[in-house]
Amino acid sequence: MEYASIAEIYTAADTVREATRAFADTITAEESEVLAEGETWTLRSIFEHLSLVDDQILWVVDKLVAKARRAAAADGGEKQPPAISDKFGATLNEFASSKLVAPDRVQPTGEIPIPDSVIRLEDSFCGLIALRERIENADLSQHTIPHPYLGELTAPEWMVIRNGHEMRHLDQAQKMLEKIRSK
Secondary structure, eight states, X not given: OOOSSHHHHHHHHHHHHHHHHHHHTTOOHHHHTOOOTTOSSOHHHHHHHHHHHHHHHHHHHHHHHHHHHHHHHHHOOOOOSOOOOHHHHHHHHXXXXXXXXXXXXXXXXSOSOHHHHXXXXXXXXXXXXXXXHHHHTSOOTTOOEEETTTEEEOHHHHHHHHHHHHHHHHHHHXXXXXXXXXX
């Protein structure tokens, strides 16, 4: 998906988060602990992983916005359009259907109940919302932090990754729940 503005990235984030919340409410505690056939994570693990990744992305976006604000204060630079490069879009398409191994820092333990992970997801999302004005008023095009698989990314690119990551795992979790319930 292409984004022409930060507002569009936030709208997509809100849409996927609402779908995640609604889906989480349909999963029983028993279902959350079942390891579906052919899977390596339980539903509980997926939600925990989502919350860990969201925390990391919030931290990254906050750091990048702070860098951009410091640079603007130093040089009086003007705000630029959202920093999403053509290269990012191409790279993202390459990885869209790939199954990647999560880095250790976002590997789930499988011990956190889904409602607790959803609360953590909500907390990080509120943090991202709190950054919105600063994000919209900063030149984010010159500052990056590397992603383990996608290379150097700007804050808006990290936000797009966050949306896609959650959508991908939501789809995965929905298919897992179908497997669990079909037994």
